[in-house]
Each structure stands twice: as C-alpha cells, then as structure tokens.
Amino acid sequence: MEPCDWQLTDDLDEFLRTAGDFLRSRPALHTVTLTVSEALRTRGPYAHGAEPPRFGVLRDAGGPVRATLLHTPPHPIQLTPLGPPDAAALAGRLTEAGHQVPGVWAERETAAAFATAWQQRTGASTEQSERQRLYRLAGLTPPDRIPPGRARVADAADRELLARWYVEFAADTGGRIRQDPAQWVDSRLAHGGATLWETPDGTPVSLAGNLPESAGQIRVAPVYTPAALRGHGYAGAVTAEVSARAAATRAEVLLFTDLANPVSNRLYQRLGYRPVADFATWTFAAPAG
Known part of the structure; x- marks a missing residue:
C-alpha cells in the first residue's frame, strides 16, 4: 500500500478540527503536540516562536488521521509516531513545499526514520543531539527525606527569579531558549504553573513547573535547581509536591527526562514515575556548497 498524502496547513483551527480526536486518543505519546497546540490556541501563533507555525x-482518503506534524520555527518539527514510508513521504512533501526543516523531535524510531529520509532527500547532514525518556506517574512515593522548608506557588514577586532560572535551565540542559523568558514566566504565573521550594528563611532554592491540563494529562516541566544548591533533596521535594497536586486532579501525570542525566532519571523513578517511551532530537545542516 502506498503511503498516504500529507496535508499541510497554516490554520490551527483546521488542524485541531481534523486531528484533535487523534491527538486526544493517546495523550501521553502526543503530550507535546497537545500542549503546544493549546498554547498557540490560547496565547496566539507566536507563543513558541517568532514565525507562524x-x-x-x-x-487515509476520508479515513482516520494516522499521524501529525507541528512546526513552530525556528525549533525542530514535532511528529507523532509513524513508520519509514510515511516519514519518506513527509520529507518529500516538505521539500516540494520549500519548507525549511532545522531538525526533528519525535519518538526515537520516528525521529531516526525522518532524519534518514531527510538526509536522503536533501543531502543534509544529520546528528542526534538529544535523547529523552517520557515517564508516567504510576503512584507517588514521597522522598525518604524532606529538606527543611516548604513548597509554595510562585507569584509576581518571583518574576525576575523565574526568568533567570528559565534561561539557566536551558543552558544547563544544552537546549535553546524556546520562548521569550518574560512571556514564559507570565504564562506560568497565569495558571499557577511554577512551584518553588524555599528554605525556612524564605530563600527559593528549587523550581518545579507544570503545564495546564490538556486532554486529561498534566506534564511536569521544568525541574531546576541551581548547581550550587544541588544535593540537598530540594528537587525531589518540590517535584513530589507538584506531582501530588497534579495527581489529585485525577489527570495522567507525565514528565520528560534527559537520558544523559542519570541522577534525574533515578530520582523520578524513586518518586514513582515509570517509563513510557524514548524520544530523540535530530538536528540538520544543509549540505556544504
């Protein structure tokens, strides 16, 4: 059977009308597309980039949706799981449309299949630049030791600190800053999506964020403790607090980890998170000359 055609659009409403049921059918695997789409719907087309998405x-012709693409330039395209023939068809469709593709983020095998197809189609060099694991909370196990202090939801007085930590988190994880820091902070404050652990004297020492509920799932992100403050249990304590609050809504609680960081992967498993799937980012560079 020949791969089906990819339909491209710049219309978010059209995309959600067509693909919404498909995305909600597997909210864990589709969590990033769901949350980014919701941000674009509520905050406008430039919520995740300086160019239109x-x-x-x-x-199938007249049939159900089998996969989706979401691209918020200048970031990599996001794909839901698909096989090599459909990845090759997409590479062809995007090149015919003159669409610039700086990379791909997707479930591990999907990302590799598209990177191969893109290289074969365009001659671009490709490199796997990040490996992540998606976890689902199976049942929260609080940390054995809770450090002195307490968790509290960040407010407007924390705006400068949150913006600085957002930038530091991106640098610490080797990623790029995906949003304007001030806009990121405002979006988190708007729904109580940033929780701080503070010491008894009121000094913030760690952050755990969460995105708004979407399709019955809440994703914890980011989790950050400045390097000089690590090793005291702050991240575990604040992540447990945010996870418990999310689980109390009866939502599916998810988070991603960087597979290059074994410490964070062990921490989340101790808290009761279990692996769902591995994801990867591949970056592309145009052929020389």
Whole structure:
C-alpha cells in the first residue's frame, strides 16, 4: 500500500478540527503536540516562536488521521509516531513545499526514520543531539527525606527569579531558549504553573513547573535547581509536591527526562514515575556548497 498524502496547513483551527480526536486518543505519546497546540490556541501563533507555525496531517482518503506534524520555527518539527514510508513521504512533501526543516523531535524510531529520509532527500547532514525518556506517574512515593522548608506557588514577586532560572535551565540542559523568558514566566504565573521550594528563611532554592491540563494529562516541566544548591533533596521535594497536586486532579501525570542525566532519571523513578517511551532530537545542516 502506498503511503498516504500529507496535508499541510497554516490554520490551527483546521488542524485541531481534523486531528484533535487523534491527538486526544493517546495523550501521553502526543503530550507535546497537545500542549503546544493549546498554547498557540490560547496565547496566539507566536507563543513558541517568532514565525507562524505550520501543521500537517496524514490520513487515509476520508479515513482516520494516522499521524501529525507541528512546526513552530525556528525549533525542530514535532511528529507523532509513524513508520519509514510515511516519514519518506513527509520529507518529500516538505521539500516540494520549500519548507525549511532545522531538525526533528519525535519518538526515537520516528525521529531516526525522518532524519534518514531527510538526509536522503536533501543531502543534509544529520546528528542526534538529544535523547529523552517520557515517564508516567504510576503512584507517588514521597522522598525518604524532606529538606527543611516548604513548597509554595510562585507569584509576581518571583518574576525576575523565574526568568533567570528559565534561561539557566536551558543552558544547563544544552537546549535553546524556546520562548521569550518574560512571556514564559507570565504564562506560568497565569495558571499557577511554577512551584518553588524555599528554605525556612524564605530563600527559593528549587523550581518545579507544570503545564495546564490538556486532554486529561498534566506534564511536569521544568525541574531546576541551581548547581550550587544541588544535593540537598530540594528537587525531589518540590517535584513530589507538584506531582501530588497534579495527581489529585485525577489527570495522567507525565514528565520528560534527559537520558544523559542519570541522577534525574533515578530520582523520578524513586518518586514513582515509570517509563513510557524514548524520544530523540535530530538536528540538520544543509549540505556544504
């Protein structure tokens, strides 16, 4: 059977009408597309980038959606799981449309399949630049030792601190700053999506964020403790607090970890998170000349 055609659009409403049921059918695997789409819907088309986003849907003629594409330039395209033939068809469709693709983020095998297809189609060099693991909370196990202090939801007085930690987190994880820091902070404060652990004297020492509920799932992100303050249990304590609050809503609680960081992976497993799937980012560079 020949791969079906990819339909591309710049219209978010059209994309959600067509692909919404498909995305909600597997909210864990589709968590990033769901949350980014919701941000674009509520905060506007430039919530995740300086250029208009683009969307894509793969479906049988008159049949159900089988995969989606979401791109918020200048970031990598995001794909839901698909096989090599459909990845090759998408590479062809995007090159025919003149669409610039700086990289891909997707479930591990999907990302590798598209990177291979893109290299074969364009001659670009490709490199896997990040490996992540998606976890689901199976049942919260609080840390054995809770450090002195307490968790509290960040407020407007924490705006400068949150913006600085957002930038530091991106640098610490080797990623790029995906949003304007001030806009990121305002979006988190708007829904209580940033929780701080503070010492008894009121000094913030760690952050655990969460995105708004979407399709019955809440994703914990980011978790950050400045380097000089690590090793005291702050991250575990504040992550447990945010996880418990999210679980109390009866939502599915998710988070991503960097597989290059074994410490964080062990921490989340101790808290009761269990692996769902591995994801990868591949970056592309145009051929020389």
